[in-house]
Amino acid sequence: MNREVLLIEPNYKNKYPPMGIMKISTYYKMIGDHVTFFKGDLNELVLRDTFERLKKQLYANDDSIFWEKYHEPICLYLKKGSTKYLSEIPQVESNALIKELFKYYRKYFFHKYYFKPEFRKYDIVGITTLFTFYWDITIDTINFAKKLCKSPDGVMVGGVMASILPERVEKVTGIRPHVGTLHIPGELDKNNNLIIDSLPLDYSILEEIDYKYPASDAYFAYMTRGCINKCAFCAVPKLEPNYQDFLPVSEQVKLAENKYGQKRNLLLLDNNVLASQRYNEIIDDIKAAGFYKGATYVAPNQYEIAIKNLHEGQNDAGYIKSCVKQFKMLLKKEKSKQKAQELYDLLRDFHLLDEYTATKKNIFQTYDIFKPYFKKMYKNKPKKRYVDFNQGIDSRLITDENMEKLAEIPVRPVRIAFDHWELHDIYEQAIRTAVRHGHVDLSNYILYNFEDKPIELYWLLKMNVDLCEELNASIYSFPMKYHPIEDPKYFSNRDYIGKYWNRKFIRTIQAILNSTKGKVGRGKEFFYKAFGKDEEEFYKLLYMPEAMIIYRLYFEKLGMTSRWWEDFKTLTESEKQIAKPIIEKNIFTNIESLTDNNNVLHVLQYYQINRKSVEEKIKQL
Secondary structure (H helix, E strand, C coil): CCCEEEEECCCCCCCCCCHHHHHHHHHHHHCCCEEEEECCCHHHHHHHHHHHHHHHHHHHHCCCCCHHHHHHHHHHHHHHCCHHHHCCCCCCCCCHHHHHHHHHHHHHHHCCHHHCHHHCCECEEEEEECCHHHHHHHHHHHHHHHHHECCHHHEEEEEHHHHHCHHHHHHHHCCCCCCCCCCCCCCCCCCCCCCHHHCCCCHHHHHHCCCCCCCCCEEEECCCECCCCCCCCCCHHHHCCCCECCCCCHHHHHHHHHHHCCCCEEEECCCCHHHCCCHHHHHHHHHHCCCCCCCEECCCCHHHHHHHHHHCCCCHHHHHHHHHHHHHHHHHHCCCHHHHHHHHHHHHHCCCCCCCCCCHHHHHHCHHHHHHHHHHHCCCCCEECCEEECCCECHHHCCHHHHHHHCCCCECCEEECECCHHHHHHHHHHHHHHHHCCCCEEEEEEEECCCCCHHHHHHHHHHHHHHHHHHCCEEEEEEEECCCCCCCCCCCCCCCCCCCCCHHHHHHHHHHHHHCCCCECCCHHHHHHHHCCCHHHHHHHHHCCHHHHHCHHHHHHHCHHHHHHHHHHCCCHHHHHHHHHHHHHCCCCCHHHCCCCHHHHHHHHHHHCCHHHHHHHHHHC
16 A cells, blocks of 8 residues: 655745755655645644545535535634534535534544544655754654654654754654765665665655745756865764765756756755866766756746646646646736636636646646647746856865866856855955856855954955956855854854854844845945945944944934944943943843943943834834
């Protein structure tokens, strides 16, 4: 008998889909199991499963009624228990057996019978994990999901957080996580020698969920694993301890293209691709995958892809949902009101406006009618394709030779790691080498709050701004706050403060980055405004009240920013020795209890400005 497999990503926000889960889905489908992927409120999952159980019983008692049509009121009744939701459902009052079924399944849902061993649906439950600061939501997800599995042996936990903190995860969940990647034969089933980590991704499971990953129009892959460096701040050596220097991607891209349609970009999550002895082969394989210099693609007809996969029986739930989404999109895009109404009426008559009422049969029956509309809707122009080594490349390994080879593929941006100021000479040379070979769209990750001083972040950012102007290049910097993910005090939060940092300095940087969406681009004028035209101004910003940073123009027009600075500067040295530690703690709720110095208290009042009240005033203006 085929197994029921539930794969879950906790309901946190993240940019990229879970590659491990997508490979595991491919594995279980290859051996004939039924896979469900879920990301969202787990109460909605069990509500959905409860509805399916009830629906089966309802059809067994009366198959003349289209029970899916009443999905919404049935689910409201299951959740809330009010009989008012049953008033529009046929047979409830006239058929005592059906009425009892509703009562029973309301009790089933309310008392969480789905956790009882005899009612558990899934043979296998797999939960992925990501960052340690998602600890609470991830642990809650594991502890909920494990009770949906028929056997404790069928529960799997893996991913980044689980690999870094396996003992702590096991302690609070009772589940021993899998550490690292699934690269050994037989890791999921002892009698099966497939290597999970080498399998293609099942992109179809992304159609099953409502969550939209920001980076969705791309193939995701690794062409190497691990890293030759052992940086103190990095978890890669623990996650991928062995360096693998070539994992071909072209065949996986072709398989994915045939099943799921072309995707625009290729996003590679390699941690140190330049360390590979087979680097030239990697670039050649990327070109073979269709990502050569000047390559373009035309966005595929997603309706035709859904129809094709429904005919082949690949993830019916996902592609029925996809069709319903596209039908609604078509109605929005139809310019003729009369034609839109005709299409709406047709979709309503065939019950194709809701994923719970839509069926493969009705989708196929209306295919010839809708085909020309979607052909017109998906008449797209060619777009350039890009490759992104998203984790960055090592500035210490950049040479003329590998940058010349890299120019054979459409990389944008070229991300170069810039982890600390001691590397600035090497980094600068790496940038110049990259630009010399035509790589003028650049990006880099800058680590702060580790063993660095705040001024070093300023130097790093300013160097990039200066290089942009000199080389006529574009360098976007992404400052990344260091977080000790294995420290028991900090692994589940973002509270860590580095040796030379404090809470106020961290908040200042975050406030500036919030306004720039986390990145710092080219342009000296903008940089000087955001971070200061010199070191003295940067230090001034570090101590500036947060509201004055976020609503810079508003407070400058009021003249309040200059008044704060004058009042701050007029403090005596001894008064500054009182004020600065208070400001650095960044807690201003009860300043009178912190000092009795009137000059210091006057300055501290600026830090009590309420952001919400400022927002309201700005809205009024």
